[in-house]
Amino acid sequence: MTAVPPDAPGDDAPHRPRVLVLFGGRSSEHAVSCITAAGVLEAIDRDKYEVIPVGIARNGQWVQVSGDSSQWSLRSATLPEVPASDESLVLAASGSGPGSGAVGGSGGAADLASTELMITAADQMPRSLGGIDVVVPLLHGPFGEDGTLQGMLEMADIRYVGAGVLASAVGMDKHYMKVIFAAAGLTVGPYEVITDRQWATGRGSCLERAAALGFPSFVKPARAGSSMGITRVSSASDLAAAIEAAREFDPKVLVEAGISGREIEVAVLQGRGTNEPRTSLPGEIAVQPGDHDWYDFEAKYVDGAAAELSCPADLPPAASEAVRALAAAAFEAVGAEGLSRVDFFYTLAGDLIINEINTMPGFTPISMYPQMWAKSGLTYTELIDELIELALSRKTGLR
Numbered sequence: 001m002t003a004v005p006p007d008a009p010g011d012d013a014p015h016r017p018r019v020l021v022l023f024g025g026r027s028s029e030h031a032v033s034c035i036t037a038a039g040v041l042e043a044i045d046r047d048k049y050e051v052i053p054v055g056i057a058r059n060g061q062w063v064q065v066s067g068d069s070s071q072w073s074l075r076s077a078t079l080p081e082v083p084a085s086d087e088s089l090v091l092a093a094s095g096s097g098p099g100s101g102a103v104g105g106s107g108g109a110a111d112l113a114s115t116e117l118m119i120t121a122a123d124q125m126p127r128s129l130g131g132i133d134v135v136v137p138l139l140h141g142p143f144g145e146d147g148t149l150q151g152m153l154e155m156a157d158i159r160y161v162g163a164g165v166l167a168s169a170v171g172m173d174k175h176y177m178k179v180i181f182a183a184a185g186l187t188v189g190p191y192e193v194i195t196d197r198q199w200a201t202g203r204g205s206c207l208e209r210a211a212a213l214g215f216p217s218f219v220k221p222a223r224a225g226s227s228m229g230i231t232r233v234s235s236a237s238d239l240a241a242a243i244e245a246a247r248e249f250d251p252k253v254l255v256e257a258g259i260s261g262r263e264i265e266v267a268v269l270q271g272r273g274t275n276e277p278r279t280s281l282p283g284e285i286a287v288q289p290g291d292h293d294w295y296d297f298e299a300k301y302v303d304g305a306a307a308e309l310s311c312p313a314d315l316p317p318a319a320s321e322a323v324r325a326l327a328a329a330a331f332e333a334v335g336a337e338g339l340s341r342v343d344f345f346y347t348l349a350g351d352l353i354i355n356e357i358n359t360m361p362g363f364t365p366i367s368m369y370p371q372m373w374a375k376s377g378l379t380y381t382e383l384i385d386e387l388i389e390l391a392l393s394r395k396t397g398l399r
Contacts, residue, residue, distance in 0.1 A: 016047075016048060016049055016050045017048075017049050017050070017133040017134060017388070017392060018049075018050045018052060018130060018131060018132050018133045018134075019044070019049045019050065019051050019052065019133065019134055019135075019136055019388060020052045020054055020117065020132045020134070020135045020136065021037060021040060021041060021044070021051055021052065021053050021054065021067075021136045021138065022054050022055075022056065022135055022136065022137045022138060022139065022149075023036065023037035023053075023054075023055060023056070023072070023082070023138040023139060024037075024055040024056040024057060024058075024081075024082035024139070025056045025058075025139040025140070025141065025143055025144040026056070026058060026059075026060050026142070026143040026144070027139070027140060027141030027142045027143055027144060027145075027224075028141060028224060028228050028229075028249055029139075029140035029141040029224070029225060029228060030058055030081060030082070031079035031080055031081065032140050032362070033138055033139050033140050033144070034055075034072040034079075034080035034081065034082065035072065035073065035074050035080065035364055036138045036140070036362065036363045036364055036367075037053070037069075037072050037138050038069040038070070038071075038072035038073040038074075038080070038364070039069070039363065039364040039365045039367075039370075039380070040136065040138060040363065040384060041053060041067055041068075041069040041072070042069035042365075043365070043380045043381045043384055044381070044384050044385075045381060045384075045385055048385065049388065051067060052117065052129065052130075052132065053065050053066065053067040054089055054117070055082030056082060056139070056144070057082045057083060057084040057085070058081070058082070058084075059084055060143070061084050061085065061088050062088055062089040062090065063082065063083070063084065063085040063087065063088065063089060064085070064087065064089055064119060064129070065082060086121055086122070087119055087120065087121040088119070088120050088121070089117055089118065089119055089120075089129075090117075090118050090120060090126075091115050091116075091117060091118070091132070091156055091158065092115065092116055092117075092118045092126075093115060093116075093156075115131065115132050115156055115157070115158050116128050116129070116130055116131045116132065117129040117130065117131075117132055132158065133159070133392065134158075134159045134160060134161065134388060134391050134392050135153060135158055135159070135160040135161070136160070136161045136384075136387070136388065136391075137149055137150075137153075137160055137161065137162060137360070138360070138363065139360070140225055140360060140362075141172075141223075141224055141225055141228075142172070142223055142224075142250075144360075145168060145171075145172055145225070145359065145360045146168055146169055146172035146173075146223060147164075147165040147166065147167075147168035147169035147172070150162075150163070150164055150165045150168050151165045154396070154397070157396040157397065158396070159391050159392060159394065159396060160391055161338050161339075161387045161388060161390070161391040162337065162338040162339060162359060162360055162387075162391075163334075163335075163336045163337050163338060163340070163359040163360075164335065164337055166334070166335055167334045167335045167336045167337065167359055168359055168360075170334045170335075171334055171336070171340070171357050171358065171359035171360075172223050172225075172359075173222055173223050173252075174220065174222050174223070174254045174356060175193045175222050175252065175254060177334070177356060177357060178191060180333055180334055181330060181333060181354050183333075184329065184330075184333035185329075186326060186329065186330060186333065186354045187351065187352065187353050187354060188353065188354055189256060189257055189259050189345070189353050189355070190213055190256070190257040191213070191254055191255060191256045191257065192206075192209045192210055192212075192213060192254075192255045193222065193252065193253070193254055193255075194206045194209075194210070194243060194252070194253040194254075194255065195251070195252055196247075196251035196252065199243065199247070199251075199253070203240075206243070207236070207239050207240060207243075209255075210239050210243070210255040211236045211239060213255060213256070213257040214257055214258070215233060215234050215235060215236075215258065216232055216233060216234050216258040217232075217233050217239075217255055217256060217257055217258050218230060218231070218232055218233070218255070218256045218258065219231045219233055219239070219242035219243055219245070219246050219253060219254075219255050220246055220253065220254045220255075220256065221246045221247075221249035221250035221252070221253060221254075222250050222252040222253060222254045223250045223252065224249040224250055225358065228249055229245055229246045229248060229249035229250070230246070231245055231246065232258075239255075243255075259345045259347065259353060260347065260348065261345035261346050261347040261348065261351075261353070262284055262313075262345070262346045263284065263285050263343065263344070263345060263346075263355075264282050264283070264284055264313055264315070264323055264343070264344045264345070264346045264352075265282065265283045265284070265285065265341055265342070265343050265344070265368055265372065266279050266280060266282050266283070266323055266324055266326075266327035266341070266342050266344070266372070267279070267280035267283075267339070267340075267341050267361075267368070267369045267372040267373050267376075268280075268327050268328060268330075268331045268336070268339065268340045268341070268342060269338075269339055269373070269378075269383075269386065269387075270331075270336075270337050270338050270339070270390050272390070272393075273393075276328065277328045277331045277332065279324040279325075279327050279328055280311075280324075280372040280373050280375070280376040281311050281312040281313075281320075281372060281375055281376045282311070282312060282313045282315060282320055282323050282324060282372075283309050283310065283311035283312070283313055283368060283371070283372045283375070284309070284310045284311070284313035284314070285307050285308075285309060285368065286307065286308045286309075286310060287307050309368060309371050309372070311371065311372050311375040311376075312375070315346065316350075319346065319350065319352070322352060323344055323346070323352055326342070326344065326352055326354065327342040327344075330342045330354060330357050331357070334357060334359070336357070336359055337390075337394070338359075338387055338390055338391065339359070339360075339361065339369065339387060340357050340358060340359050340361065341357070341358045341361035341362075341368060341369045341372075342354065342356075342357045342358075343355040343356050343357075343358070365380050370383055
């Protein structure tokens with residue numbers, strides 16, 4: 001029941017890969033995802049790709065949305081949001097090959113456009129919006145960046161940009177991320193994990209463990225991003241409130257000791273074929289004096305003058321080389337694919353302590369990941385193109 005989409009080229013026209021740009025989602029980072037999509041929709045090469053914008057409403061519904069980037073950009077009055085609709089979108093097998101896009105397909109042999117996008121509504125026959133070659137998932141946080149969406153796409157033999165199931169899950173959970181890094185020989189800072197059960201049954205013990213890290217410390221949801229729910233704590237009396245604030249985003253909380261050092265970031269891009277991961281010049285974030293004590297949500301996405309990126313960071317050549325090598329090692333330690341941003345502390349003693357890896361980093365034109373690649377010689381549009389090409393070139397299934 002495949003239907004030719006209205007804007008499909010003629011039979012003799014060269015095929016443009018059909019790229020499903022997916023954004024929104026159920027997490028607290030819904031608006032950040034929309035802002036990211038605005039940048040990608042504006043910059044993607046539409047002469048090379050046929051772009052299919054799809055939003056996920058906060059209730060989890062997939063809906064057909066406008067490809068007008070201005071609708072999803074940051075507006076002064078309100079944050080962008082994907083609205084629910086009377087019509088829903090689903091991915092379905094087209095039956096066009098051995099890996100035909102059906103859940104439970106053969107794996108590793110999926111043909112391009114073997115899965116199509118169907119639109120459904122109550123009391124109506126489903127209709128097709130055509131085949132999909134690759135998905136660009138611009139979702140941040142749980143139910144998008146944490147391996148859940150990636151698992152669904154893997155089951156359906158659909159190619160997609162970015163890390164797979166395990167790397168996404170590890171990259172989302174700051175606790176297990178640190179466990180993996182330590183096992184790989186990377187230096188991590190002191191931290192404590194407070195689970196939902198521990199907080200419910202032994203609050204006093206949790207507070208003691210957290211206070212033993214010293215101050216200042218940072219209390220974070222273990223599985224959230226974009227600085228959501230993070231509190232900088234300067235005394236033991238503030239710990240309980242900070243933990244409760246983090247628990248509004250995640251019942252599992254991480255408390256990290258404050259580390260005196262400069263914050264250095266490296267953007268990592270998967271190598272072509274069997275080549276090693278590529279790393280950008282290292283960058284450094286400097287939060288400007290004013291309303292922000294640290295690089296919080298407002299500084300990242302709202303106040304464009306709040307932070308400044310220095311790239312390349314002012315580091316000794318040996319330290320610059322070392323941090324890029326460590327970033328590549330972190331990328332491979334979690335089994336990442338596509339892209340990641342890896343963050344470090346560079347101490348006064350010259351030590352490099354890894355803070356975290358973000359397998360779907362902020363990707364607006366002013367975000368650190370695209371900016372570092374721009375400083376390293378790869379424009380925003382070229383970066384989007386490279387990520388799509390990497391996704392199209394990799395096989396589905398186990399790899």
